[in-house]
Structure formats: C-alpha cells, structure tokens
Amino acid sequence: MRKTTALLVALLLLGAPASRAQRPASSPTRSHVEFLASDRLEGREAGSPGERLAADYLTAQLARIGARPLPGRADMFMPFEFTAGSRDGGSTVTVTAGAAPARAFSAPRDVRALSFSDDTDLSGPVVFAGYGLVVPESQNVGYDSYAALDVKDKIVVVLRYFPEDADQKLRAVLARYSDLRYKAMAARQRGARALLVVTGPRSPNAGELVPMSFDTALAGSGIPAASVTGAVADALFAAGVGSQRDPTSQRSPDGPPSRTLRDVQQELDSGNPHVAGFDLPGITLALRTSVVRERHTGRNVLAYLPGSAPVATDRPWVVIGAHYDHLGHGDKGTSLASKEEAGGIHHGADDNASGAAAVLAVAETLARSTGPRRRHIAIAFWSAEEIGLIGSNAFVTNPPMPIDRLAAYLNFDMVGRMQDNRLIVQATGTSPIWARLLERANVAAGFDLAVQPDPYQPSDVASFNQAGVPSVMFFTGSHPDYHKPSDTADKINYDDLDRVASLAASLVGSVANLAEAPPFTKVDQPVSRGSMAGVRVTTGTIPDYATEVKGLLLSGVIGGGPAEQAGLMKGDVIVEIAGQTIANIYDYTYALELLRVNQPVTVVYTRGGQRRETQLTPGARR
Ligand SMILES: [Zn+2]
Ligand SMILES: [Zn+2]
Incomplete structure (x- = not known):
C-alpha cells in the first residue's frame, strides 16, 4: 500500500495524469x-x-x-x-441385408464413436428416425421425429443437424435441439439401444464423420453413439428406402431403390413435422463402440x-x-x-x-x-x-x-x-458494494x-x-x-x-477491511441466449465481448475467413445479418444458427458512424 500512496503523491506533485505515469524502473x-x-x-x-x-x-x-x-x-x-479428451478405440459397424454378404466398416475410416458414447458390442434391427429431433412441448412447435415411430430395442439412425429448408423461425427452434448429445438423450429415453449419425447428402460436410468433439465428461451418456460415413449409409439404405407415409411404396425386392437417402432428406428438409422415419426391414446391424478417455x-x-x-x-x-x-x-x-x-x-x-x-x-x-x-x-x-x-x-x-x-x-x-485507458470490470451485479468500492479505488488509478x-x-x-x-x-x-x-x-x-x-x-x-462482508446478489440469467451448439457455419468474425454498443463490435476478423473476404474489419459494428437485427452477441449467435454454408447473406454494419452493406458467404464450421 505504501508504494501506491508514494506513487500517487509523486504523481500529484508532478501534476501528471496517472495513465501517463513515469515508467517505473522495472515492471x-x-x-x-x-x-x-x-x-x-x-x-x-x-x-x-x-x-x-x-x-x-x-x-x-x-x-x-x-x-x-x-x-x-x-x-x-x-x-x-x-x-483431457477422447479418441475412438476401434469402433466397427457390420451391415447385413438379407442373404447378401455382410459389409464391415471400421474406424478410423467409416465409423467414429461420438465423444460421449458408451462402449458396447451389440446387434439388432435398424430404424431411421429422420433428424432425430424432439422439440419440447413448451416451444409450441410440435416437432417430434419419434412421434409415429417405435424405436424400442432398435438401433436408431438419424441425420446430423436439422431440416435444411425449413423457414427461418422453425430452423431457429430446431437448431436449439440439434446438439448430438440432445439427440442421443431423446433416443435413449425412447428405449433405443444405440444411435448412429449420418451427415446427410444435402447437408454441409455431407457424408463425413463427426469430429470427436472435445468433451471433458468422465463417462458415457448412457447410450452407445457413433457417426458413420455416407458409405455406411449407402449400405444401410441400399435396399431402397420406404416411408411410413407410403408403406406400400412401389419398391420391388429386385428392382432399383425407389428413393435414395437424398430423396428422403429432401422430404424431411421441408421441416414438415409429419414426414416420419421408418424401419429398415431386413437389415441387421452389429455395432461395436469404444471410446478411450x-x-x-x-x-x-x-x-x-x-x-x-x-x-x-x-x-x-x-x-x-x-x-x-x-x-x-x-x-x-x-x-x-x-x-x-x-x-x-x-x-x-x-x-x-x-x-x-x-x-x-x-x-x-x-x-x-x-x-x-x-x-x-x-x-x-x-x-x-x-x-x-x-x-x-x-x-x-x-x-x-x-x-x-x-x-x-x-x-x-x-x-x-x-x-485507451479502458478497464472492463465484469460481474459487478453480484454485490451492491462493487460500484462504490471501484469508484473509490479508481480515484487514484484514473481508468x-x-x-x-x-x-x-x-x-x-x-x-x-x-x-x-x-x-x-x-x-x-x-x-x-x-x-x-x-x-x-x-x-x-x-x-x-x-x-x-x-x-x-x-x-x-x-x-x-470491510466491517461486514459484502452481500451477494443473484443476477438473473438472460433467457434468450443463443447456443453455439446449433451453429454450423463460421463467419470468421472475432466479436469484442467487452464493449457495450448496440450491435456486434468486431475486435478483429480471422485472416482469409468469410468476414475478411467480405471486407469487414476491426472496429466495424454489425447491426444486421440476413435480415435479422443484431443488438448484442446473443442476437448474433442466434442469427448464425440461421445461416447456411456457401449461401451469401447481406451484412449491414457501421464503420466510423456510417452505415454500410456487404455480402458475406459463410463457411462450414467443423
Ligand atoms: Zn482463453
Ligand atoms: Zn482466459
């Protein structure tokens, strides 16, 4: 304390503002x-x-x-x-369709356990459950991939992400429930034995495995879960895919597949909640999952x-x-x-x-x-x-x-x-004393x-x-x-x-030295927070989380990323993206959920107080 006081006195004598203090001999x-x-x-x-x-x-x-x-x-x-992370320990999938010879697939090429998977070795019948999305009733949307489907004791195959062509409002809701952990939980609650995830042919990263996300959980989530490549999906759907809406589809056992997975995904992508999943008759799948944590x-x-x-x-x-x-x-x-x-x-x-x-x-x-x-x-x-x-x-x-x-x-x-002498102090809502104490401490500091x-x-x-x-x-x-x-x-x-x-x-x-300890105030958590879980695109922006401005202030852009290519730079304030008004970082996260890879959107931003417009083309987030 003495040191500070001495410095303050010295500054007062010099009449210099604190921020231009003489450099101490050593920091x-x-x-x-x-x-x-x-x-x-x-x-x-x-x-x-x-x-x-x-x-x-x-x-x-x-x-x-x-x-x-x-x-x-x-x-x-x-x-x-x-x-500290997890890796696949040698997961495999074997698909048997009727009398045809079994086709075997394995990690790392065609199968990868999801980071939260339980270990298993099982086999059983397979059911396709569309996007595997269940929106809670409280959301008043009425979307349940399992509504007309019996998945008990079956292996459930679902598409990654959420319907591609649904209108913005529905996409925004569905995106919230598209996290793979959430999909796994929904399948588990309905009695499924395992969950397989395919990235559909119409989605970003089509046919690719889901990266082993960084997961710090100590154990699995109660259900075996893995992603499989488009090659595995092809084997599963090779016999042709039916539809519950059309159980008597013109599929003949010897004829070519009546509909491909792409056709089925296209139908699901409308977001119509009545497009249902279906059993994959005649298919038996053997699944082994192993996660090394x-x-x-x-x-x-x-x-x-x-x-x-x-x-x-x-x-x-x-x-x-x-x-x-x-x-x-x-x-x-x-x-x-x-x-x-x-x-x-x-x-x-x-x-x-x-x-x-x-x-x-x-x-x-x-x-x-x-x-x-x-x-x-x-x-x-x-x-x-x-x-x-x-x-x-x-x-x-x-x-x-x-x-x-x-x-x-x-x-x-x-x-x-x-x-610019700006010190950000966060979480001050946790006690009424902070404002007063900070103000007092800052008299000498002058931030x-x-x-x-x-x-x-x-x-x-x-x-x-x-x-x-x-x-x-x-x-x-x-x-x-x-x-x-x-x-x-x-x-x-x-x-x-x-x-x-x-x-x-x-x-x-x-x-x-306070006589009484500071009281704690519980700050209400904002409700309308976006979650990065549903975000599938990257815009290459680096938000400035600290400054309170109306809009999204950029503290920079990622070199070579979509934002840089769109001409955005540090200091720009994004106020609108794809027709959505952006008031804060949460609006921005929410708006990102609605963007689509490689589909240019208009970004309205201010630079130096001037309103400008540019086109930004989002890239895929892995
Ligand atoms: Zn950090
Ligand atoms: Zn840090």
Whole structure:
C-alpha cells in the first residue's frame, strides 16, 4: 500500500495524469508474463509438462513473496483429475441385408464413436428416425421425429443437424435441439439401444464423420453413439428406402431403390413435422463402440497471506485468482489459429499470463503493506480453465475452507492489452458494494471504467457466482491475437497491466477491511441466449465481448475467413445479418444458427458512424 500512496503523491506533485505515469524502473509483472508465455512452457496446456513448470514457477514466486500453503496443507498444489479428451478405440459397424454378404466398416475410416458414447458390442434391427429431433412441448412447435415411430430395442439412425429448408423461425427452434448429445438423450429415453449419425447428402460436410468433439465428461451418456460415413449409409439404405407415409411404396425386392437417402432428406428438409422415419426391414446391424478417455491430473495452485488480528469473523477470506493454463499447441478446444499457424505454441501472454502476473503483483503489494488486514487473502491460480473452468469448479466443489467463509472473489483474465485507458470490470451485479468500492479505488488509478453487471461470462467467475460468492472480474478486452500463437509477451502493455494490479490491490485491501462482508446478489440469467451448439457455419468474425454498443463490435476478423473476404474489419459494428437485427452477441449467435454454408447473406454494419452493406458467404464450421 505504501508504494501506491508514494506513487500517487509523486504523481500529484508532478501534476501528471496517472495513465501517463513515469515508467517505473522495472515492471513488477513483465518477468512473470515473459516466463509464463515463453516457448519453454509450450502453451501451458492443463496436465502437460508446461503446466507443471508454470505451477512450479508460481509456487516459487508465492514463497518468495511470503505467502504460505493454506492452513492444514503441506504445499501449495491442489491437484484434480479431468478428462483431457477422447479418441475412438476401434469402433466397427457390420451391415447385413438379407442373404447378401455382410459389409464391415471400421474406424478410423467409416465409423467414429461420438465423444460421449458408451462402449458396447451389440446387434439388432435398424430404424431411421429422420433428424432425430424432439422439440419440447413448451416451444409450441410440435416437432417430434419419434412421434409415429417405435424405436424400442432398435438401433436408431438419424441425420446430423436439422431440416435444411425449413423457414427461418422453425430452423431457429430446431437448431436449439440439434446438439448430438440432445439427440442421443431423446433416443435413449425412447428405449433405443444405440444411435448412429449420418451427415446427410444435402447437408454441409455431407457424408463425413463427426469430429470427436472435445468433451471433458468422465463417462458415457448412457447410450452407445457413433457417426458413420455416407458409405455406411449407402449400405444401410441400399435396399431402397420406404416411408411410413407410403408403406406400400412401389419398391420391388429386385428392382432399383425407389428413393435414395437424398430423396428422403429432401422430404424431411421441408421441416414438415409429419414426414416420419421408418424401419429398415431386413437389415441387421452389429455395432461395436469404444471410446478411450484420457485421464489427466491438473494442478490448481493455492496459497494465502494471513489476516492481522483480530481477523474478521464474518466471512474471513478474500480470494484473488487467475487461470494460468492455456491451449498448448491448440489441438483441443478453442484455438483460433489460422491454417498457417496451426499446431504452433499458443503462448497465451494475455490469456492468461497477464492475469497470473497481476495476481502475483497484487499479492506482493499486499504482502509488503504494513497496515491492518482483517481478512485472509487466498491467492489462487487455476488450471484447466480453457477446457471448461474445471480447476475453479474443482475448488468450489471441494473447497479447502467452507465456501460460505469467502467474502469475495476477484478474477483476472486477459488484463494485458489495455487500449485507451479502458478497464472492463465484469460481474459487478453480484454485490451492491462493487460500484462504490471501484469508484473509490479508481480515484487514484484514473481508468475509464466499463462496468458490466453480468456474471454469466465464460470465466472462472462463473464458478464463484454459482457458489454465491460476490465476484468481480478484470478484463482489458479482446484482440486479434486471442487464442492464437501470436498472443505473445512482446504485445503486452506492461505499464497499464501494472496499473490494473495496483488498482486491484487497493480494492482487495478495502474488501479485506470491510466491517461486514459484502452481500451477494443473484443476477438473473438472460433467457434468450443463443447456443453455439446449433451453429454450423463460421463467419470468421472475432466479436469484442467487452464493449457495450448496440450491435456486434468486431475486435478483429480471422485472416482469409468469410468476414475478411467480405471486407469487414476491426472496429466495424454489425447491426444486421440476413435480415435479422443484431443488438448484442446473443442476437448474433442466434442469427448464425440461421445461416447456411456457401449461401451469401447481406451484412449491414457501421464503420466510423456510417452505415454500410456487404455480402458475406459463410463457411462450414467443423
Ligand atoms: Zn482466459
Ligand atoms: Zn482463453
């Protein structure tokens, strides 16, 4: 604290605004970022050797600062187990049609288990259930692929995605229920023994296998499920396909197929809910599915600075934290690397070496301050954030101290690329105290604060918000290097990163000394959220999640992607796409569900206050 005050006094004497502060002799955050984002740590993927090196570094720094292992613990590591991905373990499909010789197909060429599949070895009759979509009655749509179908004890074959030609409104609803997990659940609930997924000839990625999606589930979802290629579909439908609407179709046992899968899909694609599925008579299918789930151990790092006597009895812990893991070489999950950069080390300097460095700097400032501190400061570095907030979830699920002893959680995620003095503070809706405390702490710091109440962000704050802990998160905005190898230490704005850490140190100090712990406010979750599950296209845009503007502000575009080809660039605000008005990121996600691959749409956007228009042609999302 003393340091901050001294700096403030110096600034007042100089009459200089804080943002133009004289550069300190050395930045307290720079060396941390440079080490964590170095090639040696290889992108700090959870469970990897690079993650371990990073954790070792963080514990060494914590020890240097004078922080201790949490009470009752011998060291600062808190390991947790997680599934780091899955691969097919040799799935096979054998199709027997009447007296014809059986046709065998296998992974990796023609069969691939879905990541959430149960392992099985079974055989049985086959039923085709169209798109396998069931829309809950509450949606008032009346679409149920199983309405006139008995699938009990049968192997169900469904098409991936949802009807291609349905009107926009229906597509929007159906898209929500087209996630393969949801389709598998619907089949399981109706007594199906297994689910096979075919990407129809009229769909994007026609005939291709479904990629093994990154899935952190520890076990299967209660039903064997696999995708098969168009070749397998051809074998299944070779005898010709009937239709329940037309059970006496003119199909003769020897004649050519009366209708192909393409014909059937075309009929289904109208979205007419009365187009039903049908049995595949005479077909027996033997299915073997095997998913190998890779178990790994990740490590959270936790330490604390003890409060000074008398320690508050009302929620005596304040937690500061940042995730320190990143994407490794980017082969799992959410890399945005271009083709040329693919497989490179994702350095994660801003995401989130910057946050880890800020936490260390805050801890160091607090450790050196001599004033009273009525609450303990827990210092946390989470792993496996990038693959689903797993580290912070492990903490709140299995907390080392009762969770109702936590007064507040302060999170730092991407705080190293500040522009124009703008600091975004999210999740402030979780307690009424944040506005006042932030305003006070900012008097010395002088940031242009952008305060956002919503705690439902994809960050570690979500874990604490869910656990009822008042939380805030610091963020300096997205940028074109986000989740790419090019997020490197040389691009970090260290002066401003240090300023963020000193504002946060002052805020943490205030929370620690509050007579009464901050009350928690539950923020209502917005209802009309789009979900990426139904999105099948990519537009190559990088949304700026931080700025509140009407429309979708782009923080960049992906090189060579559809948006770049359409002439869009950083700073543009999309206000309309394919006739849908875009007010926010949720509208945008929703609108994406309605787009179709290779079908150009009109995008209306503003640039420099001027309204413009362009044509954008979406590409296929894998
Ligand atoms: Zn992050
Ligand atoms: Zn990230």
